[in-house]
Amino acid sequence: MLGLSIWCTNLNLSSRSLAIVLIVTLTLVYFSYSFNACLLASISRTLQQSNLRNLLSLTTPPQSQDKTIALNGSSTSSSSSSSSSTTNIDGSDSLFSNSSSDGASPKYQLLRQQGLRPLRNLPSTLIIGVKKSGTRALLEFIRLHPDVRAAGSEVHFFDRHYQRGLRWYRHHMPYTIEGQITMEKTPSYFVTKEVPQRVHHMNVSTKLLIVVRDPVTRAISDYTQAASKKADMKRFEQLAFVNGSYSVVDTNWGPVKIGVYARYLERWLLYFPLSQLLFISGERLIMDPAYEIGRVQDFLGLKRVVTEKHFYFNATKGFPCLFKSEARSTPHCLGKTKGRNHPHIDPNAIERLREFYRPFNNKFYQLTGINFAWP
Numbered sequence: 001m002l003g004l005s006i007w008c009t010n011l012n013l014s015s016r017s018l019a020i021v022l023i024v025t026l027t028l029v030y031f032s033y034s035f036n037a038c039l040l041a042s043i044s045r046t047l048q049q050s051n052l053r054n055l056l057s058l059t060t061p062p063q064s065q066d067k068t069i070a071l072n073g074s075s076t077s078s079s080s081s082s083s084s085s086t087t088n089i090d091g092s093d094s095l096f097s098n099s100s101s102d103g104a105s106p107k108y109q110l111l112r113q114q115g116l117r118p119l120r121n122l123p124s125t126l127i128i129g130v131k132k133s134g135t136r137a138l139l140e141f142i143r144l145h146p147d148v149r150a151a152g153s154e155v156h157f158f159d160r161h162y163q164r165g166l167r168w169y170r171h172h173m174p175y176t177i178e179g180q181i182t183m184e185k186t187p188s189y190f191v192t193k194e195v196p197q198r199v200h201h202m203n204v205s206t207k208l209l210i211v212v213r214d215p216v217t218r219a220i221s222d223y224t225q226a227a228s229k230k231a232d233m234k235r236f237e238q239l240a241f242v243n244g245s246y247s248v249v250d251t252n253w254g255p256v257k258i259g260v261y262a263r264y265l266e267r268w269l270l271y272f273p274l275s276q277l278l279f280i281s282g283e284r285l286i287m288d289p290a291y292e293i294g295r296v297q298d299f300l301g302l303k304r305v306v307t308e309k310h311f312y313f314n315a316t317k318g319f320p321c322l323f324k325s326e327a328r329s330t331p332h333c334l335g336k337t338k339g340r341n342h343p344h345i346d347p348n349a350i351e352r353l354r355e356f357y358r359p360f361n362n363k364f365y366q367l368t369g370i371n372f373a374w375p
Contacts, residue, residue, distance in 0.1 A: 118175040122166060123151075123182045125207045125300060126199065128268075129190025131258060132221040133213035133282040139185045140322070140334055141285075141293050144306045149174040150183040157184075158199060159192040166202065181300060191257075191264050200271040207300065208272060213282030214374040215259025215361070216353045220342050222255035227343070237349045246352045256353070262363040269367065279368050289320045 127135050143150050155161070157169040173182050189195045190210060199206055213221075220236060227233045240256055242248040251257055268277065278299040285292045290308035297304050314321045314333055321333035354375055365371045 116177055118177050120170050120173045121176055121182045122170050122202060123173060123184040124203065124205070125181055125183045125209065126189065127183065127185035127187070127209045127211070128195070128199075129187040129210055129264075130212055130218065130261065131187040131190075132218050132225065133187075133211040134280070134285045135185055135187045135211050137285060137289070137320070137334060138209065138211050138280060138292075138296070139183070141289055141306065141310075142183070142296055144310055144322070144324075145297065145302055146305065147180050147302055148183055148300075149176045149180050150185065154186040154188075155184055156186050156188065158195040159186065159188050162194075162198055181302070190268075193267065196268045196271045204272075206272070206276065208268070208277045209280060209296065209299075210265075210277060211280045211282050211285065212261060212364075212372065214372075215261065215357045216350055216375075218282075219255040219259055219353070220345060222258070224342050226255075236343065236345050240349065240353065246349055249353065249356045259357060260360045262360050262367055265364065265367050274368070277368075279370055281372060283372075286319060 127139055129135065139150055142148050151172055151174060155169065155172045157164070157172070161168065173184070176182050189199070199208075219240065223236045223239070237246075238244060239253050240250060242250050249256060251260075278296065280292050280296065289311050290306070293306045294304055297306065310323055311320045312323060312331065313319075319333065321331065323331050357374075361372070361374055
């Protein structure tokens, strides 16, 4: 009897141990299955978004229609473009169309299958200036990032076309998916009085990129561009000073006036905190583009994808060029207007302008907390 009792006790213990082992095993299998399922779903979602970004790089809004609207204000292009996109309740434009031709396109079918709806969104980031400081270079460089989508041309919404409304502005933006940033560049925004309040009204969280450059060099570059379009333009010295004397600077002349950066920055700081503004050195953007673009990526909360491997320096132009860009996969520079040679300017005129700008530069350094060390 005693042996039978011991055998039954051992049997009960074995059964209990077996049950515990079974429960632990099932628990481990369940957690392992759940983890792998989540991992596969995450990988699938990442691959879908990667494929979609590749599609979006080939799917840009028809620029010719946008230009027609911007230049003559006719509603023909706007109405015709509506046939290729629909408008959601929130006013954002969807890439999907009701037309049979678009519906049959493989790229649209793929997007539908993935359950994703690319939209035209209002920009969350603006390159607002400064003219002739490197804004075009900044735009082309940051557009190398797969999570940045930007309007190809200057829209001039906040300074010239504000009366057309945000829906018109949105229509000029590229399509994006979740996680991508919509960006627009118009350098004249920085100096236009009404723009800060208008941008604030659109989105109080807008991030602002401002490229600045030695104001004397910037003024000469501005003049050089204008002179290239007008053969009989007066000499720089005649336009920058009153009555042909270097004693009085003509502060009403645009190229000189724009360089008083502090005056315009104070206006922006009435509506946006300094934390939403990033100042990019135009000089450093040329000499070390990877460094400045790295700062921009950090500011926008992006992974540092654009690095020194994307750039090479063209010694002839004295300007950085790209190994590839959003539009081209071959090495190329930004265009013949970049790195344009400046005319000879009387050194005395340059020195007088430097004296004129010095107190304004110091005020700008104080406002930004950055010493750009301009002469």
